[in-house]
Amino acid sequence: MTINCKGSLIDLSSPKVMGILNITPDSFFDGGKYKNENAILNQVEKMLLEGATFIDVGAYSSRPGAKHISETEELQRIIPVIDLLIKNFPEIIISVDTFRSKIAYESVKSGAAIINDISGGKMDDKMFETVSKLQVPYILMHMLGTPQNMQLNPVYKNATEEIISFFAAQIFKLHQLKLNDVIIDVGFGFGKTINHNFEILKNLSLFKNLDTPILAGISRKSMLYKTLDISAQEALNATTSANTIALLNGANILRVHDVKEAVETVKIVKQVL
Template sequence: MQNTINIRGKLLNLSTPKVMGILNVTPDSFSDGGKFNNEKNALLQVEKMIAEGADILDVGAQSTKPNAQKISAKEEIVRFGKIISQIKKEFPESIISLDTFYSEVVKFGFDEGIDIVNDISAGQYDENLLKTVAETGLPYILMHSNSAYEIMHEKQIDNDIILEINKFFSAKILELNQFGIVDIIADPGFGFGKTIDQQFQMLDELQHIAFEKLPILVGISRKSFIYKSLGKTPLEIGEETDKLHLKALEKGARILRVHDVKNAKRTIFEYSDNVQDTVL
């Protein structure tokens, strides 16, 4: 498995799992909309996440919850403002992942100092996205998703979910390589167009996703397949999420994308201790 990615000439080693802390600069995200959509609050949240052990900061300006209102690239850029450049100024060693599916926003983010492109669309929502990512030379997070924003939450897969994800990844990895994109992280797309049963199967068989060739990112934090199956709210499933994060790590996840950095970091320590005990 590829365990390092090249970020602007520096290698990030993923042999030890990493925590990606979520920073939503949106007014309408499903669990924290409006909390961090100004520079001051965003920087305070970044400081908190870094103090708790975040290895990567994932910054996004577009809500992708069900029935969200799609905004333009221009509006995303307005929402970001100077937040990215200010994070880099205040925390110069931070690694920033930009959550967008717009090529224009990738160009903006690159100039502001981003380090990774996190694209929920797999290049399907903007025909210039992959070309633009290739031009930046940045690592790319490839997520399994439906073919258009408007149907991203439609449950369209009747066949085996692992087989379908791998077929999708196989074709997309070839396309990315043709563009010259070689530093790729695979995200199976929890919360996007899968049934509850399919998502639990994805966790059970995570080790088979992307043919064990690419580092896997798991984004299950506050996702509905967990809290709806338990009859709880997104903020009431911390303990259950920790257990599922540990399972994901045991199945090979290299990055946990989370709202609660402190708990995820503790889970990684627990996983590492278990691995060490097994080796001994």
């Protein structure tokens, strides 16, 4: 199970870790933390040294109720950071967290290797066509609604079945457009209650039937810290527990804030797989 990132084949049959770099002022965990070049470079160097295979850069906060920003502002945030990272880490594999086709196009032209779309192609009808033309790995995430309204009242008859059906339909469209590398992300916390999230985590192995790599993005999310009545800052141990469950149920990529701990989790779980 491989994906092609700028000519390099990455084998996902051995799970990999994706480090999160939020360059937004209002992300739920680390918003506003990486405002200048030194802070960005130090954090990315740390994540790469700790074993991150991918760095996921986001310039649009997708936390529940997040402020909407313009395409122009997102572009002005993201492109200089891509340029900075490639200049300082020439071998870096950058994933760009965006639901906008123009941002996706400009990011890849600037050197990004992967597009991570929280909307699964639902918020920009040109996204599928764009990533297919670019022929870059595409992370197809499930979200009910938009970041502004997704947590108001998420309702499913059967969350697992409905999300699998969504993926099947979207993957079919992408394969029709001849996109080779599709990765699915069930979208923990995106239009789902705490119970929905844990149901999906429990059933994650069912998503392997879609025959695509699975990304799990559970790091420090409210499903964990609200369950334990703690803060996101205190949820590292809960994150490791949830990541372990995800790996045992077939996750191929862990998208995390804490790379060292995730890499260690992968090493331990691999001993029993």
